[in-house]
Amino acid sequence: MRNVTEENLTEAVLRQITAQDPRVQQVVTSLVRHLHAFIREVEPTEDEWFTAIDFLTRTGQKCDAQRQEFILLSDTLGVTMLVDAINHRLAEGVTETTVTGPFHAAALEMGNGAMIARGPEGQRGNHAVVRGRVLDVNHNPLAGVKVDVWQSDDDGFYDVQDENQPEMNLRAILTTDEHGEYWFRTVRPSSYPIPTDGPVGELLLATGRHPMRPAHIHFRLTHPHYKRLTTHVFVEGDEYLDSDAVFGVKDSLVVPFVLNEDRAKAAEYEFPGPFYEANFDFTLEASQ
Amino acid sequence: MRNVTEENLTEAVLRQITAQDPRVQQVVTSLVRHLHAFIREVEPTEDEWFTAIDFLTRTGQKCDAQRQEFILLSDTLGVTMLVDAINHRLAEGVTETTVTGPFHAAALEMGNGAMIARGPEGQRGNHAVVRGRVLDVNHNPLAGVKVDVWQSDDDGFYDVQDENQPEMNLRAILTTDEHGEYWFRTVRPSSYPIPTDGPVGELLLATGRHPMRPAHIHFRLTHPHYKRLTTHVFVEGDEYLDSDAVFGVKDSLVVPFVLNEDRAKAAEYEFPGPFYEANFDFTLEASQ
Numbered sequence: 001m002r003n004v005t006e007e008n009l010t011e012a013v014l015r016q017i018t019a020q021d022p023r024v025q026q027v028v029t030s031l032v033r034h035l036h037a038f039i040r041e042v043e044p045t046e047d048e049w050f051t052a053i054d055f056l057t058r059t060g061q062k063c064d065a066q067r068q069e070f071i072l073l074s075d076t077l078g079v080t081m082l083v084d085a086i087n088h089r090l091a092e093g094v095t096e097t098t099v100t101g102p103f104h105a106a107a108l109e110m111g112n113g114a115m116i117a118r119g120p121e122g123q124r125g126n127h128a129v130v131r132g133r134v135l136d137v138n139h140n141p142l143a144g145v146k147v148d149v150w151q152s153d154d155d156g157f158y159d160v161q162d163e164n165q166p167e168m169n170l171r172a173i174l175t176t177d178e179h180g181e182y183w184f185r186t187v188r189p190s191s192y193p194i195p196t197d198g199p200v201g202e203l204l205l206a207t208g209r210h211p212m213r214p215a216h217i218h219f220r221l222t223h224p225h226y227k228r229l230t231t232h233v234f235v236e237g238d239e240y241l242d243s244d245a246v247f248g249v250k251d252s253l254v255v256p257f258v259l260n261e262d263r264a265k266a267a268e269y270e271f272p273g274p275f276y277e278a279n280f281d282f283t284l285e286a287s288q
Numbered sequence: 289m290r291n292v293t294e295e296n297l298t299e300a301v302l303r304q305i306t307a308q309d310p311r312v313q314q315v316v317t318s319l320v321r322h323l324h325a326f327i328r329e330v331e332p333t334e335d336e337w338f339t340a341i342d343f344l345t346r347t348g349q350k351c352d353a354q355r356q357e358f359i360l361l362s363d364t365l366g367v368t369m370l371v372d373a374i375n376h377r378l379a380e381g382v383t384e385t386t387v388t389g390p391f392h393a394a395a396l397e398m399g400n401g402a403m404i405a406r407g408p409e410g411q412r413g414n415h416a417v418v419r420g421r422v423l424d425v426n427h428n429p430l431a432g433v434k435v436d437v438w439q440s441d442d443d444g445f446y447d448v449q450d451e452n453q454p455e456m457n458l459r460a461i462l463t464t465d466e467h468g469e470y471w472f473r474t475v476r477p478s479s480y481p482i483p484t485d486g487p488v489g490e491l492l493l494a495t496g497r498h499p500m501r502p503a504h505i506h507f508r509l510t511h512p513h514y515k516r517l518t519t520h521v522f523v524e525g526d527e528y529l530d531s532d533a534v535f536g537v538k539d540s541l542v543v544p545f546v547l548n549e550d551r552a553k554a555a556e557y558e559f560p561g562p563f564y565e566a567n568f569d570f571t572l573e574a575s576q
Contacts, residue, residue: 001530004366006373012535013366018496027336030329032365038322039370042315049371053358060348060358070341077320078292078301082327083295083337143438189497207316208306242289247300249290285445 002063011034012103055199062198066160068102072200075099075246076209094139094285096267098232098248101218103158104150107171114170115185115270119165121153122187128257128276129269130233134176134221141180142284148173148220149184156192156215185269188276189215190259191240204245211245214238216253219282233280255280298324343487350486354448356390360488363387363534381425382573386520386536389506391446392438395459403473403558404460407453409441410475415554415563416545418521419471422464422509422570429468430572436461436508437472444480444503473557476545476564478504479528494532499533502526504541507570514572521568543568563570 001012013032017027017098023271044052063067074080088097110116117127134145150171152158159169174182193211196204204211216232234241234249236256241249257276266275292300301320307313332340350357361457368387376385388418398404405415422433438459440446447457462470481499484492492499504520522529522537524544529537547563554563 001531001535003539004369004373004535006370006377009366009370009373009535016495016497016531019494020496021494024494027330027332028491030326033300034322034326035365035367036370038318039367039374041318041322043374044315044371046361046371046375048315049368053356053362056344056358057348057351057356060345063345063349068341068345070344074337074341077323078297078517079323079327080337081292082294082297082324083293083332083334085297086327086331087334089294203316206307206309206312207304208308209304214470243304244289247292247297251291 006040011199015073028263036255040175048252055203059199067195067198069198069200070072071102072194072198073203075101076086076194076200076204080115091137091285093283095229096250096252096281097230098250098253099246100230101246103152103160104148104218104220105168105171106162107148107150107168107173110172110174110184110185112174112177112181113185114172114174116149116170117153117185119159119162119169119194121155121165121170124154125271125273126154126188126190126276127266127269127271128186128188128278129183130186130278130280131181132280132282134182134223135180135281136226137283137285139220141176141178142223142226143176143178144222144246145180145182145223145284146173146175147176147182147223149217151186151189151217152192154187154190156190161195185271186217188235188278189217191215191238192282194245209245211241212240213244213246214240214249216248221282221284223284225287227287229282229284231282232276253280296327319439335510343491347487355483355486357486357488359390360482360486361491363389364482364488366494366535369535379425379573381571383517383534384538384540385518385569386538386541387534388508388518389534391440391448392436392449392506392508393456395436395438395456395460395461398460398462398472400462400465400469400471401473402460402462404437404458405439405473406452406473407447407457409443409453409458412442413561414442414476414478414558415559415561416474416476416566417471417557417563418505418566418568419469419473420568420570422470422572423468424514425571425573429464429466430511430514431464431466431468433464433468433470433509433511433514433572434461435464436510437469437505439474439477439505440480440503442475442478444478449483454575473559474505476523476566477505479503479526482533496529497533498528501526501534502528502537504536509570509572511572513575515575517570517572519570521566523566541568 122264332562
């Protein structure tokens with residue numbers, strides 16, 4: 001392994017990889033081959049190589065308890081959706097998956113009908129009722145499914161990004177009833193930019209891309225006898241549905257948020273005026 | 289770009305890459321293709337994907353003013369030597385290059401013959417004199433070449449790793465004389481492990497590799513009319529010459545450190561006893 005050259009270097013490195021764990025051996029071998037192929041293709045100058053080192057270093061250093069810049073990098077390079085697709089080759093009829101994103105956090109268990117918008121949001125009249133059923137592939141309702149929801153407010157901010165929102169705002173863990181139903185009151189989410197004040201923002205700018213995600217509500221459904229489902233429900237009509245910065249949109253997950261101007265209905269929901277209604281049914285696949 | 293699937297995702301991402309700078313376009317396009325090819329080949333589970341995110345994050349967070357863990361990662365995966373090889377396709381007869389490594393730092397200019405070991409090292413009797421000439425490809429001596437040297441002590445530690453060493457210990461910038469000669473007094477360096485208390489250490493352990501580098505002295509030669517040369521001189525006989533953790537060894541850079549037991553000569557060099565002598569001539573390529 002002396003006298004490495006452009007020609008023999010990749011094999012020289014691979015000969016040193018002798019992991020006891022066969023999966024580690026497979027992954028690191030593949031990594032070295034693909035990483036070297038990338039370097040051979042672009043032939044970075046030494047300055048470019050150092051720019052890459054610096055980019056990766058700053059990406060790591062941008063991460064903290066509230067921010068995961070490497071997940072953003074994976075999301076914006078399409079890697080997260082690729083891993084998602086590989087891990088969710090779904091049976092016919094099962095609800096499609098999408099990215100988890102960096103904003104999932106602990107939430108309180110709440111009863112159906114809970115108002116999860118507990119902060120100053122909604123002053124712009126964007127209240128909404130979201131409801132639906134959770135079913136198995138034979139259309140039977142599933143009771144007792146935990147429905148973990150989280151979302152931005154109607155201005156595009158999650159609680160962890162916005163000091164004006166109370167802790168655990170716009171988050172809840174609901175449970176489906178005996179009819180497989182869940183429902184909650186909230187605000188209609190807004191499209192928003194992923195954080196652009198770090199290396200990922202620099203990369204988007206340098207490659208001519210906008211940082212926007214179309215408006216959506218996150219869902220994670222769990223039940224002991226069914227495969228966990230992590231997905232979004234998107235707001236129909238959003239201008240970014242065809243250019244999501246993280247490639248997460250699927251037609252089957254886009255639903256209308258229909259304006260309801262019935263005052264009596266608004267009063268029943270304790271909303272000050274017109275509100276939106278959205279319906280989405282989920283279909284879960286049984287565990288093995 | 290809605291409805292991405294395993295099949296169309298890579299092209300969907302590439303369609304979004306519209307950099308103004310053609311080099312950025314080329315590099316990011318190549319990165320996406322190779323990164324996706326790696327993911328498609330290994331098919332990471334979601335847990336494995338998160339392990340990778342966490343590894344990269346911790347690698348960034350291990351970096352500080354004294355430590356560059358991403359350079360270590362690049363070094364140990366052979367990427368640094370590959371970039372070095374690509375950037376130094378040398379003319380016949382020119383001295384071969386090797387990695388810069390993470391330990392280069394500012395040093396004082398010193399006259400030829402300077403004793404650069406100014407700390408407690410050398411108590412083990414490992415003093416050395418290193419000398420040689422700097423030539424052009426026609427074997428003409430080159431005067432006025434700046435010879436930046438840095439090395440570990442005879443126990444394998446650089447000054448920045450060892451609070452017992454004074455600042456800028458075992459570093460100097462010499463200048464070749466009218467005969468193209470440089471020389472300095474020092475200690476014979478020792479083989480040493482690259483730092484293993486971070487993610488790179490974990491990766492080496494998981495892949496059955498030792499972290500050792502064979503003993504060497506770093507050189508960086510600069511002259512306004514010649515291409516900069518960054519390389520090492522290795523100590524012949526070192527047990528790690530054939531398994532350098534960063535793949536940096538080339539036969540042409542290995543020289544004997546010959547023991548000299550001549551007491552008068554030792555006294556002349558102000559050494560307490562027997563010492564080593566090493567000779568290495570460098571050949572520089574003219575700039576374009």
